[in-house]
Amino acid sequence: MSDAMTTDLYEVTMAMSYLREGMTAPATFSLFVRDLPPERGFLVAAGLESALDYLSGLHVGPEDVDAFASALHRPPGDVQALLGLEFTGDVRAVPEGRIVRAGEPLLEVTAPLPQAQLAETYVLNQVSHQTALASKAARCMLAAAGHPVVDFSLRRTHGPQSGFQAARLGAMVGFAGTSNVAAATAVGIPAVGTMAHSFVEAFATEESAFRAFARSHPGPVTLLVDTYDTEDGVHVAARVLRDLDRGPGSAVRLDSSDLGTLAVRARDILDGAGLPDVRIVASGGLDEYALDELVRSGAPIDTYAVGTRVGVSADAPFLDSAYKMVEYDGRPVMKLSTAKVTAPGPKQVFRRPGYADVIGLADEKPPADGRPLLETVMRGGRRTGDRSTLDECRARFATDLDGLPSAARRIRGPQAPRATVSERLSVLTARVRHRVEELARAPAAQPPDAERTASGSHRCVTR
Amino acid sequence: MSDAMTTDLYEVTMAMSYLREGMTAPATFSLFVRDLPPERGFLVAAGLESALDYLSGLHVGPEDVDAFASALHRPPGDVQALLGLEFTGDVRAVPEGRIVRAGEPLLEVTAPLPQAQLAETYVLNQVSHQTALASKAARCMLAAAGHPVVDFSLRRTHGPQSGFQAARLGAMVGFAGTSNVAAATAVGIPAVGTMAHSFVEAFATEESAFRAFARSHPGPVTLLVDTYDTEDGVHVAARVLRDLDRGPGSAVRLDSSDLGTLAVRARDILDGAGLPDVRIVASGGLDEYALDELVRSGAPIDTYAVGTRVGVSADAPFLDSAYKMVEYDGRPVMKLSTAKVTAPGPKQVFRRPGYADVIGLADEKPPADGRPLLETVMRGGRRTGDRSTLDECRARFATDLDGLPSAARRIRGPQAPRATVSERLSVLTARVRHRVEELARAPAAQPPDAERTASGSHRCVTR
Numbered sequence: 069m070s071d072a073m074t075t076d077l078y079e080v081t082m083a084m085s086y087l088r089e090g091m092t093a094p095a096t097f098s099l100f101v102r103d104l105p106p107e108r109g110f111l112v113a114a115g116l117e118s119a120l121d122y123l124s125g126l127h128v129g130p131e132d133v134d135a136f137a138s139a140l141h142r143p144p145g146d147v148q149a150l151l152g153l154e155f156t157g158d159v160r161a162v163p164e165g166r167i168v169r170a171g172e173p174l175l176e177v178t179a180p181l182p183q184a185q186l187a188e189t190y191v192l193n194q195v196s197h198q199t200a201l202a203s204k205a206a207r208c209m210l211a212a213a214g215h216p217v218v219d220f221s222l223r224r225t226h227g228p229q230s231g232f233q234a235a236r237l238g239a240m241v242g243f244a245g246t247s248n249v250a251a252a253t254a255v256g257i258p259a260v261g262t263m264a265h266s267f268v269e270a271f272a273t274e275e276s277a278f279r280a281f282a283r284s285h286p287g288p289v290t291l292l293v294d295t296y297d298t299e300d301g302v303h304v305a306a307r308v309l310r311d312l313d314r315g316p317g318s319a320v321r322l323d324s325s326d327l328g329t330l331a332v333r334a335r336d337i338l339d340g341a342g343l344p345d346v347r348i349v350a351s352g353g354l355d356e357y358a359l360d361e362l363v364r365s366g367a368p369i370d371t372y373a374v375g376t377r378v379g380v381s382a383d384a385p386f387l388d389s390a391y392k393m394v395e396y397d398g399r400p401v402m403k404l405s406t407a408k409v410t411a412p413g414p415k416q417v418f419r420r421p422g423y424a425d426v427i428g429l430a431d432e433k434p435p436a437d438g439r440p441l442l443e444t445v446m447r448g449g450r451r452t453g454d455r456s457t458l459d460e461c462r463a464r465f466a467t468d469l470d471g472l473p474s475a476a477r478r479i480r481g482p483q484a485p486r487a488t489v490s491e492r493l494s495v496l497t498a499r500v501r502h503r504v505e506e507l508a509r510a511p512a513a514q515p516p517d518a519e520r521t522a523s524g525s526h527r528c529v530t531r
Numbered sequence: 532m533s534d535a536m537t538t539d540l541y542e543v544t545m546a547m548s549y550l551r552e553g554m555t556a557p558a559t560f561s562l563f564v565r566d567l568p569p570e571r572g573f574l575v576a577a578g579l580e581s582a583l584d585y586l587s588g589l590h591v592g593p594e595d596v597d598a599f600a601s602a603l604h605r606p607p608g609d610v611q612a613l614l615g616l617e618f619t620g621d622v623r624a625v626p627e628g629r630i631v632r633a634g635e636p637l638l639e640v641t642a643p644l645p646q647a648q649l650a651e652t653y654v655l656n657q658v659s660h661q662t663a664l665a666s667k668a669a670r671c672m673l674a675a676a677g678h679p680v681v682d683f684s685l686r687r688t689h690g691p692q693s694g695f696q697a698a699r700l701g702a703m704v705g706f707a708g709t710s711n712v713a714a715a716t717a718v719g720i721p722a723v724g725t726m727a728h729s730f731v732e733a734f735a736t737e738e739s740a741f742r743a744f745a746r747s748h749p750g751p752v753t754l755l756v757d758t759y760d761t762e763d764g765v766h767v768a769a770r771v772l773r774d775l776d777r778g779p780g781s782a783v784r785l786d787s788s789d790l791g792t793l794a795v796r797a798r799d800i801l802d803g804a805g806l807p808d809v810r811i812v813a814s815g816g817l818d819e820y821a822l823d824e825l826v827r828s829g830a831p832i833d834t835y836a837v838g839t840r841v842g843v844s845a846d847a848p849f850l851d852s853a854y855k856m857v858e859y860d861g862r863p864v865m866k867l868s869t870a871k872v873t874a875p876g877p878k879q880v881f882r883r884p885g886y887a888d889v890i891g892l893a894d895e896k897p898p899a900d901g902r903p904l905l906e907t908v909m910r911g912g913r914r915t916g917d918r919s920t921l922d923e924c925r926a927r928f929a930t931d932l933d934g935l936p937s938a939a940r941r942i943r944g945p946q947a948p949r950a951t952v953s954e955r956l957s958v959l960t961a962r963v964r965h966r967v968e969e970l971a972r973a974p975a976a977q978p979p980d981a982e983r984t985a986s987g988s989h990r991c992v993t994r
Contacts, residue, residue, distance in 0.1 A: 074691045076683070076710040077724030081748060085726075088747040091733060139712050139722035140748075181733060188727070192686045193694065201689075220539070223655045224849045226664075226689035228537045231656065233690065247539035249602050259602035261540030263548075264651070266856035269864040270554060270644060273970055284551040285544060285603075296867050296967060376849045385848040386687045386839045393729035401732040404759050504759060507736055 071122055072132040072153075075189040080136045080150070083182035087149040093397035094157070095181040096414045097188065098173045099195055100392075105384030109482025110472060112206045112465060113162040113174050114237055115198030117455055119191045120159065120446055123177075126187065128153040155183050159446035160430070162417070164202075165240055165461035166441060167468035169425055169487050172417045173442060174199065176430070181396060188391045196389040197230070202237040204356070204381040206465070208374050209242045211359035211479050216244035216371045218260050220351055221379020222251075234379040240461045244371070255458055260373075262290035262321060274301055278308040288317030290349060293334070294324045302334045306341035319347040319370070327352065328367040335368040349373060355382065360479040400500050411493060412500040417441040418490075423473055428490030534585055535595040535616075538652040543599045543613070546645035550612040556860035557620070558644040559877045560651065561636045562658055563855075568847030572945025573935060575669045575928060576625040576637050577700055578661030580918055582654045583622065583909060586640075589650065591616040618646050622909035623893070625880070627665075628703055628924035629904060630931035632888055632950050635880045636905060637662065639893070644859060651854045659852040660693070665700040667819070667844040669928070671837050672705045674822035674942050679707035679834045681723050683814055684842020685714075697842040703924045707834070718921055723836075725753035725784060737764055741771040751780030753812060756797070757787045765797045769804035782810040782833070790815065791830040798831040812836060818845065823942040863963050874956060875963040880904040881953075886936055891953030 086092065101111060128150045137144040157179020162168055174195055177184050208217050219238040225231035228250075235251030245258035252259035263281055271277035278291050291308070293301030305320050320338070322330050327350045338346045350362070351373035359372050376382065392410040393401055400412035414430035418438030426438060434440055444452055475483035489497075549555065564574060591613045600607040620642020625631055637658055640647050671680050682701040688694035691713075698714030708721035715722035726744055734740035741754050754771070756764030765783055772778050783801070785793050790813045801809045813825070814836035822835050839845065855873040856864055863875035877893035881901030889901060897903055907915055938946035952960075 070713075071691075073713040073716060074685070074694070075712055076685055077712050077715070077722045078710065078726055079724075080712065081724060081744075082726055082730045085730070085744050085747040086733070089743050095729075095733065097729070135712055135716040139715050185727075185729065189686050190691065193688065193691060196687050197689045222537070222539055223652050223854075224659050224852065225656065226660045226693035226843070226848075227696065228534075228653065228656060229692045230689035231537070247541065249538055249540050249543065249598055250533075250536040252540070252602050253536060253598040259540045261542075261544060263541055263545055264648075265866045266558075266560070266648065266864075267545045267548070269856050269866060270549070270558065270859045280552050281544075281548050284548040296970075380689070380843075380848040382848055385689075385843040385845055389687065391686075393732050396733045401729075403728045403732060507759075 070129060070132055072126060072128045073135050075186060077139055079186045079188055083150060083186050086182045092180040092182060094178055095184045095393055096176055096178045096395040097184050097391050098394045098415060099175040099192060100173045100390060101170050102388045102390060104170045104484050107383060108203060109476030109478060109484045110167050111199055112202035112241060113166045113168050113199060114164050114202035115195035116161050116164050118194040120451055122190045123155040123187060123446060126155045154449060155179060155187060156449040157183055160442040161445050162441045163443060163464055164456055165464035167472055169484060172427060172487055173415050176414055192389060192391045196387050198233050198237060200381045200384060200387050201234050202241060204378050205238045206241040207356040207479060208359055208378055210477050211356040211363060212372055213363050218371060218373045219243050219246040220373045220375040222248045224376040225379040239458060241465050263292050265295045268295040275304045275308060278305060282312055282314060289314060290319040290321050292323060293320045294322055298324060298330050299333055302337045306338055306343055309343060309346060310341060315343045316345040319349045321349040321351060323352040328362050328365050331367045331369045347371060356479050400496060402500050402504060404504055411497045413496050425487035426490050427487045427493060429492050432490060432492050533592060533595055535589060535591045536598050538649060540602055542649045542651055546613060546649050549645045555643040555645060557641055558647045558856055559639055559641045559858040560647050560854050561857045561878060562638040562655060563636045563853060564633050565851045565853060567633045567947050570846060571666060572939030572941060572947045573630050574662055575665035575704060576629045576631050576662060577627050577665035578658035579624050579627050581657040583914055585653045586618040586650060586909060589618045617912060618642060618650060619912040620646055623905040624908050625904045626906060626927055627919055628927035630935055632947060635890060635950055636878050639877055655852060655854045659850050661696050661700060663844045663847060663850050664697050665704060667841050668701045669704040670819040670942060671822055671841055673940050674819040674826060675835055676826050681836045682706050682709040683836045683838035685711045687839040688842040702921060704928050726755050728758045731758035738767045738771060741768060745775055745777060752777060753782040753784050755786060756783045757785055761787060761793050762796055765800045769801055769806055772806060772809060773804060778806045779808040782812045784812040784814060786815040791825055791828050794830045794832045819942050863959060865963050865967060867967055874960045876959050888950035889953050890950045890956060892955050895953060895955050
């Protein structure tokens, strides 16, 4: 399947209509998250690099045209106008790793209308789900309060691609490693992992399992101690590590319920065995809520491995994201239907000290103390610079996190004040709303002839 | 990235240890879902074909060995034993589309231990997330009570791969179509879709947008009527459809809140305009709960488009699945740690009338009225038959759904009685548990020498 086919059919039907009507003037679409899910105080922008990869490579080939025609039950000739379509537009976006608020554009595409429309599904998919995963992972970092966090999610993410992104995005917000070998290799992050319960069960005894593992893995090892009785398992691990003089850097892993209590017992046993350097790794159904409780309780856990609940962002597996046209052929547009009003015009977000963000128009002069969040990342269908490296994304996140107000950082009941809107954007919104309502109130008066729909003949609402 | 790398590092560390210890005897791993999520009365088996694709193609090549070595900070020579590893084992599984209960094995792998272990992550990923998505989609079919349901989820699934599966699995449980062109093309299902709000906004008026759309799309069209004022939009659509004589087969789409009320108004307007054949399509945040309410309220909605909440299984985005070793080298094994006991031995599920399932041992004689759910689908690393076609999967689901008790079908508060366990499996479980507890109670007595860990020298617990 080509990427061009990975789209909603309606992008194709609309693009066909636009081409037939000669409506190829530039359109700007704005991608933003309307409202944050419950228990989110901020979002971490992500998915941009995947979106740019898609836009760079977008090409409607003959097999795509055949697929579109077949999907529409039309002869391929009817869809021929799409053949060879590529993305030649511009993209302004918030770079990956930056922290944003609800309502703030994450990405704006400006391109000939059929292109900008056809790109919707794929771009929205990548930015939405990656931003959801990055934001969840970021909360784990906050909850861990300085303890290392690692990603164990691959086995239950929504497919291997999503598992790859979960690992990459975890690393972006500061995770110390991932169990995912493919992601570790491709992204250049530490791979972590030790043994499963099945490993212990494959041997006659827990001790023989631990010793066999140590034989084939020189240096520090992590031993899973809760296959049978956890406290017994810690005793066995302590004996093996001491016998082999493998304490420093080694660890025991707890993967059961009541991790806090078991960690206290394990710590006592290890200390009593003269192994104060052996660390405790905890895993098993962990997310930022569990981490927060364990950390606050003072549980002697050194490293937290988060998995499924983080890799699928279990409490908020999707974002209320939108990709809305805000301008066509120089005319700001907006949607008025119930509860989903979209402000018109290409935009910029100005970040002022203390995250007092202002959403304004793209061509607006920044406030004296405001710095723009959206940067031009693609011009004429080509990236304006290199891909962001993981280190660059990490640095952006770390910097933005430093300044994030404490109310937004809370694990339970975070507060997420919305950005304010600039004077110019407010005025434009009111003007366009008035014009749209006027048009909507007089449908019978609308001339239904074809001429009025050609791109040159819109009633333009100028700013 | 090769598929072999798409694995948790611990699968690699364990496989290395097994190879070093000569532990290459056959192991059986059982994949099952421990407990159903809240609001689930059944699961629809899925992901098997993806898992078999992976197993058929699994090959550890030189670049994989390099990646493993690099991940482990070891010289490639230390990982060389994995080079060339392929899957040569057997798989018994519940075919895609069948309805299963919690605790029932969905898939059992029997293969030389290093292979069966290395396969865990990928197989568990595919079966878990696809079963979650299929089960969610099946509930939408139940809630729709005969109304067509279509999939609009691609824009917010966890990546395009997951979007593809959401479309395929929707079709498997009876969805009438998908917006996803790639999936529609590859799987051979109807593609559906019309226009976005942006399309309407790109024109000077709603009416000119509808007329332009109709010009480029002969035959029935679906017009999105809620960009501005919904009732006005329906009036405009009615006028255009009547003028163009395009009523029969055409539709209006509502994509806003309060769909029930708006559908009643839209139906009145369309009927009043002499367009009783124009259907009403509803979309926008729909899932089985919303469908159930709308259908029960008698809303005059003809087709339901479900999207994000279904494509990410929003209320249950993961399953409590496990891939547990149940036998090694002829010795049944089990894990005893808190609350996660795994019954030992290769298993079979016998379905008796009224879904009175019995979980027994794989080599057990079926009860007189019971038919086995798991079939041999791979032998010696090769599929035993062709891939299941979509029609075959659909037929299995439809048949199983027919017999599903009403308590399990409920949208709110479904009841999901667990399968019972056969006499032979109960006896085996008790015997292995006793043996394991005995071993666990006497850790000091375990001889720690290497010899005892070699594969031939286990204390076998025979059945």
